[in-house]
Amino acid sequence: MTENLQLDALVDACRWIGAKGWAPATGGNMSVREDAHRCWLSESGKDKGSLTGDDFLQVDIGTNQAPSGRKPSAETGLHTLIYRLFPEAGAVLHVHTVNATVLSRVEKSAELVLCGYEMQKSLRGQSSHLDGVAIPVFDNDQDIDALARRIEHYATERPLSYGFLLRGHGLTCWGRDVAEARRHLEGLEFLFECELRLRQLEKP
């Protein structure tokens, strides 16, 4: 494997995600972009909290194929979609946090709107708690190609920034590099926990 500092940063991020309990069992998957045509994606079925560089497979962004013949993530098609839609995206993190899993079921509409939180400013380009940040919530699907098509369609009609929720499943988020993807993950996770607690307290 060629030297890839972002892959080293991604391995660190996976350990951090594992320590947080955000990728229980074999849940979650993570990737970094290599260039316009290739990315490095976690191998399917592994414990994502204890990955090494050897557990990442080179994947063609256009075809989802891994030249190694090993099996990349079951959700490869969502990572490659993000790299195709957003040329500036350099890293993608998918986690199964309790807050993302529960809140995505509590929120019945197609978007979760976060508003009133200072921590919205952890998201690139956000400068005020007074703005609304819409995070789409897509119904989960075992057919990843069909799910990717729904997400792609959404992106033609609405701005898609930072990440999306998969209902009852988890969060997929991204950034220009691993550091930014980590910040978006930590920020969104904090905001989801606040929103969930607020909804519980405000329940009539």
Ligand SMILES: CSC[C@@H](O)[C@@H](O)C(=O)COP(=O)(O)O
């Ligand atoms: C308990 S793992 C559930 C999987 O189907 C999936 O959602 C996931 O996040 C991990 O799949 P993987 O193929 O290991 O990348």
Ligand SMILES: [Zn+2]
């Ligand atoms: Zn998943």
